[in-house]
Amino acid sequence: MKLELGKVFIKDIQFADITKVEDGVLYVNKEEAEQLVLEDDKLIDCCLEIARPGDSTRITPVKDVIEPRVKVEGGGQIFPGIIGPVSPPVGMGKTLALKGCTVVTVGRIVGFQEGVIDMSGVAADYCPFSQTVNLCVVIEPMEGLETHAYEKSGRLAGLKVADYLAKCAKDVTPDETVTYETLPLLDQIAQYPELPKVGYVHMLQSQGLLHDTWYYGVDAKQFVPTIMYPTEIMDGAIISGNCVAPCDKVTTFHHLNNPVIEDLYSHHGKDLNFICVILTNENVFLADKERHSDMVGKLAEYLGLDGVIITEEGYGNPDTDLMMNCRKVEERGVKVALITDEFPGKDGKSQSLADTTDSATALASCGQGNMTLNFPAMDHVIGTQEYIESQIGGWAGCINPDGSFEAEIQIIIASTIANGYNRLAARGY
Amino acid sequence: MWDIEKVVLVTNNSKAAEKYKDIFDVHVEKDYESVLLKTRDLVYSGFSLLTHPQASSLKPNQTPVRSVLLYPQRAGDQHGRDCLLAEDVLHVYWQWQEIAPTPDDYREAVRNDFETIDLSMIDGAAGKLGV
Numbered sequence: 001m002k003l004e005l006g007k008v009f010i011k012d013i014q015f016a017d018i019t020k021v022e023d024g025v026l027y028v029n030k031e032e033a034e035q036l037v038l039e040d041d042k043l044i045d046c047c048l049e050i051a052r053p054g055d056s057t058r059i060t061p062v063k064d065v066i067e068p069r070v071k072v073e074g075g076g077q078i079f080p081g082i083i084g085p086v087s088p089p090v091g092m093g094k095t096l097a098l099k100g101c102t103v104v105t106v107g108r109i110v111g112f113q114e115g116v117i118d119m120s121g122v123a124a125d126y127c128p129f130s131q132t133v134n135l136c137v138v139i140e141p142m143e144g145l146e147t148h149a150y151e152k153s154g155r156l157a158g159l160k161v162a163d164y165l166a167k168c169a170k171d172v173t174p175d176e177t178v179t180y181e182t183l184p185l186l187d188q189i190a191q192y193p194e195l196p197k198v199g200y201v202h203m204l205q206s207q208g209l210l211h212d213t214w215y216y217g218v219d220a221k222q223f224v225p226t227i228m229y230p231t232e233i234m235d236g237a238i239i240s241g242n243c244v245a246p247c248d249k250v251t252t253f254h255h256l257n258n259p260v261i262e263d264l265y266s267h268h269g270k271d272l273n274f275i276c277v278i279l280t281n282e283n284v285f286l287a288d289k290e291r292h293s294d295m296v297g298k299l300a301e302y303l304g305l306d307g308v309i310i311t312e313e314g315y316g317n318p319d320t321d322l323m324m325n326c327r328k329v330e331e332r333g334v335k336v337a338l339i340t341d342e343f344p345g346k347d348g349k350s351q352s353l354a355d356t357t358d359s360a361t362a363l364a365s366c367g368q369g370n371m372t373l374n375f376p377a378m379d380h381v382i383g384t385q386e387y388i389e390s391q392i393g394g395w396a397g398c399i400n401p402d403g404s405f406e407a408e409i410q411i412i413i414a415s416t417i418a419n420g421y422n423r424l425a426a427r428g429y
Numbered sequence: 430m431w432d433i434e435k436v437v438l439v440t441n442n443s444k445a446a447e448k449y450k451d452i453f454d455v456h457v458e459k460d461y462e463s464v465l466l467k468t469r470d471l472v473y474s475g476f477s478l479l480t481h482p483q484a485s486s487l488k489p490n491q492t493p494v495r496s497v498l499l500y501p502q503r504a505g506d507q508h509g510r511d512c513l514l515a516e517d518v519l520h521v522y523w524q525w526q527e528i529a530p531t532p533d534d535y536r537e538a539v540r541n542d543f544e545t546i547d548l549s550m551i552d553g554a555a556g557k558l559g560v
Contacts, residue, residue: 110546111539112491147545207485209549221553244546245486284480284550285557290507315488316521317481320514343488345528354483354521370528390539392491396532 002181003231004094006072006174010101013050013133021169026101028135028165036164037137037157042149045140046157049382051104051119052133056379058403059136061113061387062413063105063243064158065129065251068098068166069236078166079159079236081217089216090235091228096174098166102132102253105158106383107139109150110210113387115246115413121376126415128422129253136382137161148209155241159252180265182229182276189304192273196306199275200230200260201296201325205242205250205313206281212241213250213313215279221288225280225295227303230261233277242313245392247369247410248341248418250313259421260309260339275303280325282318289321297328307335311419315343315369316354323357330359341416341424342368346408366417367424369393369410377403431500431558437476438551439467440496444544445551452560453498461531464495465522469515471499477506480554482518487546490525493535494543496551498558 009024016027030048037046051057069078074093077084084090104117117129124130139157141150183191204213206221213220215238228237238255264274278299280292300308308329312322319340326336342352342365352368381403388399393411409415414422438453440446441464446457458464468482479498483489502508535543 110542111536112542147542148549205485207550208553209546211485211546211550242486245488249486282485283553284485285554286478286481288557289481314486316483316485318485320481320483345524350524350528351521355517390532390535392486392488395529396534 001092001229001231002179003092003234004177004179005234006094006096007099007176007178008096008169008172009175010098010133013101013135019165019168021098021172026098026165033161033164036160037139040153040156042142042145042153043139043157044142047138049136049138050133051136051382053119053131055119057119057382058378059104059106059117059134059382060115060385061106061108061383061391062115062117063107063109063154064240065253065413066103066158066162067253067256068101068103068162069256070096070166070170071235072096072170076235078163079239082214082239083156083159083163086217089232090237091232095235096166096170096172098169100132102129102134103158103162103165104129104134104136105139105154106136107154108384109154109243110147111387112390114243115391116411117413118375118378123373123375123412126409126412128414135161138383151210151241159239180231180234182231182274185275185303188273188275192269195271195273197275197304198264198272199278199300199303199305199308200264201278201280201308201310203310203312203318203321203325204238204279204281205318207284210242210244214239214241220281221283223281225278225292225299227299228277228279230265230277233258233261245314245410246413247416248314249413250417250419251414254414254417254419254421257421258419260311260419275305282312282314282321284317289324293321293324293328296325297332300329300334301332305334307337309337309339311339313418319354323355323360327357327359337362337364339364339366339418339420341366341418343370344368346370346372364420365425366420366422367415369408369416371409372406373409375405375407433558433560435501436479436558437471437499438496439464439471439499442494442496442544442547444548445496448548461493461495462522464497465519468497468499469519472511472515475502476500477502477508478511478514482515483521488525489522490529490531492543493531493540494547496547498551498554
């Protein structure tokens, strides 16, 4: 499967009469985009706002972050099974991506809410979306809307706007094109027979309301582990429905721009042979955890892999899936490297993960979420700071009357994201 | 595969207790810690864990609500694993309480949302049991 990803670099977003991309500026017809969101009768209000790097602006509570992409050739549509048809599959042909800009969905879904993006100040150093131009989609639900229905409406609102923007830029000539290709298994192995065969075990959050992920429209807790071409993910085969833990939430943006896949492709044919992605989940049911980690081990062996990289989403019982996957893959004679983040307390001295195994001998850390930071007051808040104290990382009394607050960095979107799309790392000396 | 009436639900979530009171053997506990202690005690007295006793993403000092499903131990069950899990989860809970205790004054709307999230998790597991 071969995908040409055309990148159009966006340096600014501005509201205008016609939605288009011209000279690196994304012009957006605000009313048209808002009306698109309000086609969902469960949402009574939608307001688009622009947040630029360097602005004295705070965005919270953030539900999802999405990079606009559109299929140009090759069949299928972005976000198959969600807003595009489920068939044909995606991941081949040509896709256009608007780089440097995002769609950020903002809304009050539950009382303890989601995370924070600061566009300037000290917290901006911890968030990749402090460096992008963000079109914020602030939504308001109808009175009494049930939480599951609201989550779905919020999820679709962001995806629809991203899809709308990218389709309006479909004919733009990309500034840069990168080609990614993975061959069918036997051909892929034969292409670089001398190089170690490496797979990527991608664990999806799948625990229930606000802890879910979708794969071609399937709720991830419903499937058993499977294999997929890495390029399918770049076309939106996986979307996020998780909106609880900001720091290590894998947003839809992170699925589209998975850094493990990007780096494995950059090493592909040089010092390793990137074979495929093994997709699995993180269910609450222990029998699922056992069965699916067994299946991951079997698939790694069956594919003839020499090594795998495993990433997880979230903290707590997913650490058990992570360790089960590690142990059972190693038991099949396949080497494992883990990527995760840590929660060892403010002093960094407590146990970092909720589970462990003797097989976990190679682990890259993406930072620790318990570190605290003083967040300055901002001139403008997109959304609301009403719930800062009960958001993950905040505490009663942490916010000051001027809007500044102290909190753990786990309140920042993607600050310790457990696939490495961040700047934090732990190093041994 | 499962005798539904033998499934034990240990919970301090009023929504879960109400929904499953006529389906599972429901043990209502007063708080998060007592749910974990009751779970551990049941594991030591011959029950197996059906669901992992620790939440995902919601940290143990954030949500005040927890539910766990158990089942009478059967041949082939991993009793050792369950004992370790039940103990580990308690230690992780205490570790997080040292970092910062769980707030005890959540507004009703916030508490209600935590209960909704926890119920969604139990609903998913109940589906696996054929409920």
